[in-house]
Amino acid sequence: MTMFLTIAVIVLIFVVIFQIAKASEYVAVLKGAETSRKQNNKINGFLMLAFLVLGLIGVWYCNKELYGKTLLPHGSASVEGERVDSMLWVTLALTGLVFILTQVLLFWFAYKYQEKENRKAHFFPHSNTLELIWTIIPAVTLTILVVIGLRNWFLFTGEPPKNAMVVEVTGRQFNWMYRYPGKDGTFGKKYFRNIDDANNNPLGLLWDDAMGHDDVVAQTMYLVKGRPVKLIIGSRDVVHDVGLPQFRMKMDAVPGTPTTLWFTPKYTTKEMREITGNPNFVYELSCDQMCGNGHYSMKGSIEVVDQEEFDVWMAKQKSAYLTAFPDKDPANAKPAADSTKTAAAKTEATAVKSTAKM
Amino acid sequence: MSNEAVVHAHPGLAHEVHGDHHEHHHHETFITKYVFSQDHKMIAKQFLITGMVWAVLGGLMSVLFRLQLGYPDATFPWLEDILGKWAKGGRISDSAYYALVTTHGTVLVFFVLTAGLSGTFANFLIPLQVGARDMASPFMNMLSYWFFFIASVVMLSSLFVETGPFSGGWTAYPPLSALGSASPGSKTGMDLWLIAMALFVVSSLLGGLNYIATILNMRTKGMSMTRLPLTIWALFFTAVLGVLSFPVLLSGFILLIFDRNFGTSFYLSDIFVSGVGALPNEGGSAILYQHLFWFLGHPEVYIILLPAMGMVSEILSINSRKPIFGYMAMVGSLFAIAILAFLVWAHHMFVTGLNPFLGSVFVLLTLLIAVPSAIKVFNWLTTLWRGNIRFTPGMMFAIGFVSLFISGGLTGIWLGNSALDIHLHDTYFVIAHFHIVMGVASMFGMFAGVYHWYPKMYGRYLNNTLGYIHFWVTIAGAYMIFWPMHYQGLAGMPRRYYDYSNWESFKQFVELNRFISTVAMIVFAVQILFLFNFFYSIFKGRKVTSQNPWGATTLEWTAPIRPGHGNWTGEIPEVHRWAYDYGKDGKDFIPQTTPVGSDESEHH
Numbered sequence: 001m002t003m004f005l006t007i008a009v010i011v012l013i014f015v016v017i018f019q020i021a022k023a024s025e026y027v028a029v030l031k032g033a034e035t036s037r038k039q040n041n042k043i044n045g046f047l048m049l050a051f052l053v054l055g056l057i058g059v060w061y062c063n064k065e066l067y068g069k070t071l072l073p074h075g076s077a078s079v080e081g082e083r084v085d086s087m088l089w090v091t092l093a094l095t096g097l098v099f100i101l102t103q104v105l106l107f108w109f110a111y112k113y114q115e116k117e118n119r120k121a122h123f124f125p126h127s128n129t130l131e132l133i134w135t136i137i138p139a140v141t142l143t144i145l146v147v148i149g150l151r152n153w154f155l156f157t158g159e160p161p162k163n164a165m166v167v168e169v170t171g172r173q174f175n176w177m178y179r180y181p182g183k184d185g186t187f188g189k190k191y192f193r194n195i196d197d198a199n200n201n202p203l204g205l206l207w208d209d210a211m212g213h214d215d216v217v218a219q220t221m222y223l224v225k226g227r228p229v230k231l232i233i234g235s236r237d238v239v240h241d242v243g244l245p246q247f248r249m250k251m252d253a254v255p256g257t258p259t260t261l262w263f264t265p266k267y268t269t270k271e272m273r274e275i276t277g278n279p280n281f282v283y284e285l286s287c288d289q290m291c292g293n294g295h296y297s298m299k300g301s302i303e304v305v306d307q308e309e310f311d312v313w314m315a316k317q318k319s320a321y322l323t324a325f326p327d328k329d330p331a332n333a334k335p336a337a338d339s340t341k342t343a344a345a346k347t348e349a350t351a352v353k354s355t356a357k358m
Numbered sequence: 359m360s361n362e363a364v365v366h367a368h369p370g371l372a373h374e375v376h377g378d379h380h381e382h383h384h385h386e387t388f389i390t391k392y393v394f395s396q397d398h399k400m401i402a403k404q405f406l407i408t409g410m411v412w413a414v415l416g417g418l419m420s421v422l423f424r425l426q427l428g429y430p431d432a433t434f435p436w437l438e439d440i441l442g443k444w445a446k447g448g449r450i451s452d453s454a455y456y457a458l459v460t461t462h463g464t465v466l467v468f469f470v471l472t473a474g475l476s477g478t479f480a481n482f483l484i485p486l487q488v489g490a491r492d493m494a495s496p497f498m499n500m501l502s503y504w505f506f507f508i509a510s511v512v513m514l515s516s517l518f519v520e521t522g523p524f525s526g527g528w529t530a531y532p533p534l535s536a537l538g539s540a541s542p543g544s545k546t547g548m549d550l551w552l553i554a555m556a557l558f559v560v561s562s563l564l565g566g567l568n569y570i571a572t573i574l575n576m577r578t579k580g581m582s583m584t585r586l587p588l589t590i591w592a593l594f595f596t597a598v599l600g601v602l603s604f605p606v607l608l609s610g611f612i613l614l615i616f617d618r619n620f621g622t623s624f625y626l627s628d629i630f631v632s633g634v635g636a637l638p639n640e641g642g643s644a645i646l647y648q649h650l651f652w653f654l655g656h657p658e659v660y661i662i663l664l665p666a667m668g669m670v671s672e673i674l675s676i677n678s679r680k681p682i683f684g685y686m687a688m689v690g691s692l693f694a695i696a697i698l699a700f701l702v703w704a705h706h707m708f709v710t711g712l713n714p715f716l717g718s719v720f721v722l723l724t725l726l727i728a729v730p731s732a733i734k735v736f737n738w739l740t741t742l743w744r745g746n747i748r749f750t751p752g753m754m755f756a757i758g759f760v761s762l763f764i765s766g767g768l769t770g771i772w773l774g775n776s777a778l779d780i781h782l783h784d785t786y787f788v789i790a791h792f793h794i795v796m797g798v799a800s801m802f803g804m805f806a807g808v809y810h811w812y813p814k815m816y817g818r819y820l821n822n823t824l825g826y827i828h829f830w831v832t833i834a835g836a837y838m839i840f841w842p843m844h845y846q847g848l849a850g851m852p853r854r855y856y857d858y859s860n861w862e863s864f865k866q867f868v869e870l871n872r873f874i875s876t877v878a879m880i881v882f883a884v885q886i887l888f889l890f891n892f893f894y895s896i897f898k899g900r901k902v903t904s905q906n907p908w909g910a911t912t913l914e915w916t917a918p919i920r921p922g923h924g925n926w927t928g929e930i931p932e933v934h935r936w937a938y939d940y941g942k943d944g945k946d947f948i949p950q951t952t953p954v955g956s957d958e959s960e961h962h
Contacts, residue, residue: 028822135729
């Protein structure tokens with residue numbers, strides 16, 4: 001019923017607008033087409049100016065209302081992200097200036113040079129000087145932006161500092177998995193055909209590679225404040241994207257092609273709670289590349305802590321190998337069950353096969 | 359008193375309207391005149407009206423998904439009535455949401471702003487403005503429309519399959535688009551999507567080749583390339599872009615069809631789909647598709663934008679009663695944009711793990727595009743300067759176009775700089791950027807063209823008052839919808855999220871989202887008002903009573919008010935000058951057909 005009513009009201013509004021429009025045509029005929037055209041011209045000329053003024057007020061109001069909800073008031077949570085922010089401010093200053101200048105000129109000219117009885121349009125077909133000016137000025141300005149941008153770009157995409165820790169991030173529909181290389185600092189080999197969710201091997205690790213026996217697979221990514229981290233990013237199924245808005249970083253997760261990304265966290269999660277004034281603050285890892293119907297729910301969480309806390313956390317983690325083969329765990333030295341044995345044998349066989357293939 | 363009687367009370371003016379074209383008296387049936395027409399003007403109208411149908415559908419889709427974004431907790435029982443299982447309980451499901459977003463994008467980019475815009479105006483204006491009786495191949499031209507029509511039917515049918523239409527985003531990145539097991543939308547819906555797009559590419563190529571051939575070979579006597587109106591230059595570069603880049607897209611699609619149906623591995627490698635297991639494909643590259651796609655995808659942006667730029671240049675000049683400022687610079691910048699359009703595709707791929715050096719080259723070339731764009735903006739501004747401006751509805755939309763092009767173009771400088779793009783990529787900032795600069799701006803170019811050339815198309819005017827209401831509501835609404843999205847982008851809010859309420863980082867925009875959705879609905883309603891104006895005026899609009907109502911110099915206004923097939927009765931007019939002699943030597947305007955007088959000051 002309300003639906004019906006809404007439609008009726010909308011139709012009514014349409015009819016009213018249409019009748020007014022039709023009436024205006026009649027009036028135009030009565031007053032003379034030329035007179036009413038000139039009247040309309042004046043009204044629209046004035047509205048051009050009004051739109052400019054109201055528009056600029058709107059831009060200011062929008063900024064007042066929304067600036068506080070962006071990431072900018074608190075600054076970047078990574079050292080490298082500060083460069084993104086400073087670049088953003090420079091770009092904003094330049095483009096903002098051009099924006100105001102050109103929009104004011106556009107609507108001001110429209111108002112100022114509206115049709116008048118005694119005005120004659122000025123025949124002005126070209127001027128090489130002017131063309132040269134507005135070719136060179138943008139070109140120089142853009143050169144500055146390109147130089148700033150590329151310096152940052154090569155820093156972001158270059159090698160991380162030597163002391164960087166390494167975390168492997170793998171996306172799947174619709175969550176994230178993180179792998180740490182363990183004490184030896186080296187990741188064990190993996191192969192996608194070995195993926196076996198039922199048997200605690202969601203990444204497809206090769207169990208016969210001893211390097212991987214101390215690898216830790218976690219559900220939350222723990223990072224250390226002040227220590228650079230290099231992410232090695234991959235995907236199990238479709239293209240995902242590691243989005244880290246607070247750190248100002250982003251990189252696609254592509255199946256079959258590992259990508260990397262590095263940054264240095266500046267604040268622990270706890271510190272960020274104070275900085276943002278939000279007691280529920282968490283660093284969220286958002287999937288930024290359309291990856292299926294659950295795309296919007298593909299959230300990862302990151303916990304930035306200091307080194308001490310990190311070490312405590314890491315010490316508590318069980319390696320992926322021991323999670324998959326609890327019988328190998330010295331902590332629970334029970335006799336091995338037959339089923340795990342066969343499972344291990346099976347994976348070993350596939351691993352051998354795949355290595356042979358490579 | 360009827361509208362007709364009042365509006366046409368002028369005595370003695372309406373006669374010549376019907377007295378046109380008795381030259382080409384081949385017998386025409388309803389079928390050959392309105393359906394399988396080979397008259398470029400009728401084909402243009404077919405493109406326009408099909409484009410409008412798609413614009414309404416695509417716009418309606420955006421209203422539906424904005425409903426979800428603006429009112430995520432509300433339920434609308436009527437939604438279940440019309441969408442059935444896609445809106446159980448009156449709330450659009452996530453799969454329906456993604457299907458709507460995807461179809462909205464595909465339809466608006468290709469069917470409305472490519473076919474509807476350049477299909478309409480290239481067909482309508484090229485023969486009329488270069489002085490030709492029709493296209494180089496009227497038959498091919500007809501085929502171009504009918505391929506588009508079949509593509510439309512196939513795309514429409516994909517909305518009704520059981521697993522739903524394709525729902526992986528209009529860019530259709532594999533592996534998501536290649537694997538039905540990864541998303542239900544990638545099953546039958548995707549097959550139909552690919553078939554529709556392949557047919558669409560055929561349509562574009564048939565049309566584009568025709569436009570190029572006509573512009574190069576069929577200009578009337580005296581119409582040298584440098585005397586062409588800027589509309590024609592813009593449509594020419596548009597056609598060249600399309601002809602060179604659409605085949606690359608088609609090749610990308612064909613490889614995708616092979617991967618989907620014939621077990622090849624062009625784009626697939628190392629994939630394990632939950633519930634299915636490891637796929638046999640190895641050695642492919644998902645990124646290859648993105649290269650092939652964006653090799654068209656970026657020129658596509660200019661395929662959409664250039665015709666609008668051309669028409670806006672023309673309309674600004676006519677209604678300022680001044681020549682367009684810097685004609686050669688305008689042609690040069692169109693040329694520069696067309697060349698650069700081919701060299702910047704990878705700026706859509708800065709975060710794919712692209713080689714950083716390659717990325718830096720693309721940064722340089724991308725920001726280079728800002729130079730010809732700046733030239734165009736300043737030339738438009740100078741065209742207005744010291745003019746004598748008439749605010750016809752067409753002119754209003756042309757001015758609106760310039761405003762939107764500035765606003766959206768400047769944020770391109772942000773996104774084109776890779777180090778900044780790392781932060782803003784795939785956030786709402788991108789949505790704001792491309793909707794303003796390419797979506798709404800090109801729509802404005804299209805509206806400007808429709809209002810301006812409507813008298814030539816139908817021999818009647820659109821209602822001005824409705825036109826002004828349409829303009830002011832649309833420009834204010836467009837800014838209110840897309841301007842705040844920049845801030846959502848600066849909050850890092852990702853695109854294509856069905857629901858933000860579970861995200862600590864992005865849930866602060868509930869009120870803003872509701873505001874945007876409400877404005878979007880109002881703007882959509884006003885577009886319906888425009889459509890009503892359009893169809894009502896075909897039959898009841900004020901009649902055009904003079905051959906050249908805007909006082910324009912170009913050739914289409916020397917043809918009869920309602921030109922028949924063949925455009926001019928008698929000889930095709932000869933051209934003696936460029937198209938922009940407005941306000942020269944104290945004369946309001948000098949048509950292109952007027953020979954150069956001995957007392958003229960300077961001559962182009």
